[in-house]
Amino acid sequence: MLALPALLWLRWPVAAPRWRRVRLVVVGATLLLFLLDSAVRTFLQSSYRALPDSALVLAAVVNTTPREAVEFAASQAASLAGIGVLLVALIAGVLGLLSICNRHESALRRPERWGMALLVLLCVASLAVKPWRHHHPLVYWPAWAASASALKQSWSDQQQQRDALLSNARAAGARFTGTGPSTVVLVLTDSVNRDNMSLYGYARPTTPQLVALRRDEGDRMLTLRHAWSVEPGTVASLSGLFSFGTRDADDPVDRTHHVLALARAAGYRVWWMSNHDDTAIEQQHARLADSLEMINREPGRSGASLDGELLDCLEEALTDPAPRKLVVVHLLGAHPHYRLRAPAEAPGIAVAADSVDAEMVEEGRPAWLRASRRAYDRAIGYHDTVVAESLRLTRRYAPQGGDAAWMFLSDHGQEVGHDISHAGHSPGTPAGYRIPALLWRHGAPFDAQAAGRPFRADWAGWTLAELMALEWRGVRRDRNVLDPRYVWEAPRLAAPVTRFDQ
Numbered sequence: 001m002l003a004l005p006a007l008l009w010l011r012w013p014v015a016a017p018r019w020r021r022v023r024l025v026v027v028g029a030t031l032l033l034f035l036l037d038s039a040v041r042t043f044l045q046s047s048y049r050a051l052p053d054s055a056l057v058l059a060a061v062v063n064t065t066p067r068e069a070v071e072f073a074a075s076q077a078a079s080l081a082g083i084g085v086l087l088v089a090l091i092a093g094v095l096g097l098l099s100i101c102n103r104h105e106s107a108l109r110r111p112e113r114w115g116m117a118l119l120v121l122l123c124v125a126s127l128a129v130k131p132w133r134h135h136h137p138l139v140y141w142p143a144w145a146a147s148a149s150a151l152k153q154s155w156s157d158q159q160q161q162r163d164a165l166l167s168n169a170r171a172a173g174a175r176f177t178g179t180g181p182s183t184v185v186l187v188l189t190d191s192v193n194r195d196n197m198s199l200y201g202y203a204r205p206t207t208p209q210l211v212a213l214r215r216d217e218g219d220r221m222l223t224l225r226h227a228w229s230v231e232p233g234t235v236a237s238l239s240g241l242f243s244f245g246t247r248d249a250d251d252p253v254d255r256t257h258h259v260l261a262l263a264r265a266a267g268y269r270v271w272w273m274s275n276h277d278d279t280a281i282e283q284q285h286a287r288l289a290d291s292l293e294m295i296n297r298e299p300g301r302s303g304a305s306l307d308g309e310l311l312d313c314l315e316e317a318l319t320d321p322a323p324r325k326l327v328v329v330h331l332l333g334a335h336p337h338y339r340l341r342a343p344a345e346a347p348g349i350a351v352a353a354d355s356v357d358a359e360m361v362e363e364g365r366p367a368w369l370r371a372s373r374r375a376y377d378r379a380i381g382y383h384d385t386v387v388a389e390s391l392r393l394t395r396r397y398a399p400q401g402g403d404a405a406w407m408f409l410s411d412h413g414q415e416v417g418h419d420i421s422h423a424g425h426s427p428g429t430p431a432g433y434r435i436p437a438l439l440w441r442h443g444a445p446f447d448a449q450a451a452g453r454p455f456r457a458d459w460a461g462w463t464l465a466e467l468m469a470l471e472w473r474g475v476r477r478d479r480n481v482l483d484p485r486y487v488w489e490a491p492r493l494a495a496p497v498t499r500f501d502q
Contacts, residue, residue, distance in 0.1 A: 001122060001123060001126035001133070002034075002123075002127070002133075002135065002136045003030065003034045004024070004119060004122070004123050004126075005032060005120075005123050006027045006030040006031060006092070007027075007031075008119055008120065008123070009026075009027060009425050010023070011028055012105040015405075016067050017319040018082055021101050027092070027472070028095060028349055031083040031094050031095070032091060033137045033138070035087060035091060035094065036087070036137075037137040037140070037141070039083050039086075039087045040052060040065055040087075041144055042083055042210065043076075043079060043083050044057060045291055047076065047079055047081065047422065047424070048169070048182060048424075048425065048426065048427055048428070049250075049426075049427055049428030049494065050427055051070070052140075052144055053140075053144055053147065054427075055429050056425075056427055057146055058144075058235045059146060059151070059231065059233055059235045059236065059280070059439065061148055062148050062152045062155070062280075062392070063235065063278060063279065063280050064150050067201050070449065071337075074205045075424075079092060080155060084392075084398065087264045089115050089146065090445070105277075108112075109392070111182035113362075114235075114329070120210075129379055133502060135437045137341045140466075140485070145259040148272075150275075150497060151211050152416065154282050155280045155284070157358050158283045158284060158287075158353050160182070160289075161284075162261075162287060162288050162385075163260040164401070165257070165480045166261045166265065167255075167289075167343035168176045168256070168257055168258075168261065168264075168434065169258070169261040169262045169264070169265035169472070170265045170272070170459070172257065172262075172265075172286065172472040172473045172474060173284070173471075173472055173473055174262045174263075174265035174266045174470060174471070174472040175266050175336060175470070175472070176266045176268070176324060176469055176470065176471075177469045177470070177471050178402075178403060178469035180399070180401050180403065181323040181324065181399035181400075181401070181402030181404035182268075182323070182324045182325070182399070182403045182404075182468065182469060183318065183324075183325045183327075183394065183397065183398060183403070183404045183405075183482065184268075184325070184326050184401055184404070184405045184407070184464070184468050185318075185327045185329065185393075185394045185405070185407070186248070186326070186327070186328045186329070186407050186408075186464060186466050187264075187331065187390050187406070187407065187409075187410065187419045188238070188241075188327045188328065188329065188331065188333040188408075188410075188411060189196055189307075189330075189332075189333035189383065189387070189408070189411070190234060190276070190330075190331045190332055190334070190335040190410065190411055190412075190466055191332060191333050191334045191335045191336070191410065191411075191412065191414040191422075191425070192333045192334050192380065192383065192410035192413070192435065192436060193334075193410075193413040193414045193415075193416070193418070193431055193434050193435070194227065194234070194410075194413075194421055194434055194435055194436040195413075195418060195431065196211070196334075196376060196377055196380050196414075197300065197380060197384075197436055198211060199211050199214065199223060199436070199438075200223075202354045202356075202446075203354070203356050204349060204354065204356055206377050206380040206381050206384060206483065207384040208384065208387035208440070209384050209387075209389075210373075210387060210388050212385055212388075213388055213391060213392075217440060218445070219446055219448065220276060220440055220441060220442070220445055220453055221436060221438065221439070221440045221441075221446075222438065222439040222440070222446040223226070223436075223438055224436075224437040224438070224439070224450070224451060224455045224481065225451055225452060226453070226500060226502065227409065227434075227435050227436060227437035227454075227455040227456075227457070228433050228434065228435060228454065228455065228456050228457065228491065228493075228500050229410070229411060229412040229413060229433045229434075229435050229456075229457045229458075230245075230433070230456055230458045230491040230493065230498075231411075231412060231458075232412050232413075232425055232426065232427035232433065232494070233425065233427075234278070234281070234411045235278075235281065235410060236410050236412060236421075237279045237411040237457060237458075238281060238284070238285060238411060239284060240457065240458030241259075241457050241458055241461060242258050242259045242260065242285055242459050243256050243257065243259075243380040243458075243461070243463060244257060244458070244459065244461040244462060244476070244479070245458035245459055245461075245479075247403070249448070252497055257472070258285075258288060259327070259461045259464055259465070260272075260285065260288040260289060260290055260326070262472060262485070263326045263468060263470065264290070264463070266324075266468070266470050266472075267324050267326040267486055268286070268325065268326045268468065269320070269325055269326070270289040270290050270291070270327075271290070271291045271292075271313075271317040271325070271326070271327045272285070272286040272288075272289035272291070272292050272293070272328045272330070272331035273292075273293040273294075273295070273303055273313040273314065273317070273327070273328070273329055273330070274286060274293070274294050274295070274296070274305050274310075274312050274329075275295055275296050275306075275309070275310055275330065275331055275332045275335070276294070276296055276330055276332060276482075277294065277296045278393070279301070282294065283332070285328075285425065286330075287327075289328065291317070293313050295310060295313070295478075296332070300441040301436050302383070304340045305332070306331055306341075306342075306380075306381065306382075307331040307333070307341075307342060307386045308343075308357040308382075308385070308386050308389075310329055310331070310384065310386075311389055311390065312391065314329055314390060314393055315325060315393055315397075318393055318394065318397035323399075323462060324475050326468060328426070329390060330468070331383070331386065331387075333379075333383055333410060334376055334380055334383060334414060335378040336423070338375035338378070338379045338423075339375045339378075341379035341382065342378055342379050342381065342382035342383075342448065345382065345393070346378065346381065346382045347378075348374070349378050349381075351378045356373065356377075357370055357373075358495075360373065360417055364415070365417045365421055366421060369417045369422075369423055369434060370417070371418070372416055372423040373416045373417055373423075376414070376423070383464075389409055390406070390408075391406050391408075391440055392460055393442055394406040394440070395440070395441060395442065398442045403441070403442060403443060403469070404441065404442040404480060405436070405439070405440065405441040405442070405467035406438075406439070406440040406441070407439050407440075407460070407463070407464055407467060408436070408437070408438040408439075409435055409436060409437040409438070409456075409457055409460060410435040410436055410437075410458075411434050411435075412425070412432060412433060412435065413435055414426070415429050415431040415432055416431070416433065417430060417496055418431035419428075419431050426495075427494045427495065428494055428495055430493075430496070430497050431491055432495060433495060433497065435457060437455050439463070439467070441467060441484075446482065447482070447484075453486060454488050454490075454499070454501050455481045456491055458478045458491070459480075459481070462476055462477075462479040462481075463480050463482055464474075464478040466480050466482055466483070467482070488500070
């Protein structure tokens with residue numbers, strides 16, 4: 001209906017050849033605009049089940065450099081090529097049809113005039129209805145660009161918000177309730193699906209070191225079996241995690257709290273070390289730390305900076321004499337491109353068919369997707385060595401006469417042929433939200449019942465606060481998975497998840 005006015009103009013008699021040429025250009029450009037709009041929407045819907053103005057897409061576009069855009073296009077070449085061929089065919093057909101219609105000059109008969117009048121009324125009605133008019137490409141994409149620009153501007157420098165968060169923490173009376181020194185390490189990773197970890201029962205031996213640590217540590221190490229992210233993208237997920245699930249990616253601060261601000265107000269020295277190159281995360285979270293180290297100087301999916309390079313930074317922080325330390329280690333994990341997330345010498349997954357490969361064949365997954373799964377599993381295998389070593393370092397440098405704790409989780413999951421034939425972020429399938437979550441602490445054992453409780457990443461801050469022995473006005477015990485008073489509330493996801501205890 002929104003494109004119909006251009007088609008109706010083709011039927012309106014125009015005698016002068018010059019004006020017919022003008023009409024052909026205007027109508028052709030209008031219809032091409034609609035076709036391009038449809039191609040973009042089709043790609044986003046088929047690959048990510050997302051609209052262009054969704055938070056996922058806006059955050060990704062704003063947070064993407066031109067180089068990353070080229071690399072992304074290369075990684076999605078198969079999908080883009082299919083849509084591109086269809087688009088070229090449609091454009092050729094439309095231009096041919098326009099050329100024919102533009103020569104039609106017969107006068108409108110009376111019934112046709114009535115029909116034309118009715119269609120014009122329908123066009124006016126479609127443009128008058130705001131939800132419809134909003135989707136006209138000439139209205140939609142300028143508004144989309146303005147939204148993206150506003151989001152980028154809000155990320156450019158959030159010093160005022162950071163100051164407000166620190167002020168909020170002090171006003172809430174944040175304090176440390178322990179009796180000795182305290183060291184807490186939070187390891188955040190990216191795009192790791194627990195279904196691909198042998199620690200969680202996966203058939204391929206992707207996490208042998210974590211399996212060994214769990215066996216050695218016994219009840220000092222807790223594997224949360226039913227952990228979920230509530231967001232399919234990094235920016236939104238971390239915003240929820242650090243704000244205890246109360247703040248979206250670009251909401252004003254108001255009276256909300258941030259885990260790092262509370263820790264600093266309670267006397268913790270905070271480190272943030274990252275293998276990401278990400279403006280949004282740096283501004284919203286990392287710059288709240290006392291010490292900041294961003295080791296990745298090569299942004300983009302083709303960046304080959306390895307997570308293991310952060311281990312020296314972690315050891316340096318752990319040996320610092322500060323009595324209370326919170327160290328946040330932000331890994332690239334298994335973020336696409338999978339093949340770049342492990343060094344060349346790291347062992348791979350056997351090319352020969354195994355039970356995982358056979359299962360994917362039975363489900364009809366194509367060969368390229370089975371290869372992506374092997375590359376992903378190889379990345380998980382290297383990731384296992386880094387995560388396990390971060391726990392060993394935390395254990396080694398536990399303060400004398402004090403407490404030490406370690407927490408590990410992923411920001412979101414990853415679809416690698418689990419639910420659909422797709423490799424990458426997936427807001428429309430459960431695989432996009434299934435994450436690992438592990439806890440360790442020196443001293444008091446964990447309650448084994450906590451392992452079976454559903455866990456959501458945006459409530460992780462409440463559990464982290466217990467590990468740090470933090471108190472402030474407004475603490476929610478019922479959202480701390482370690483507390484006997486824990487009360488589960490199922491999040492609303494874009495994916496069809498009916499049970500969160502599986």
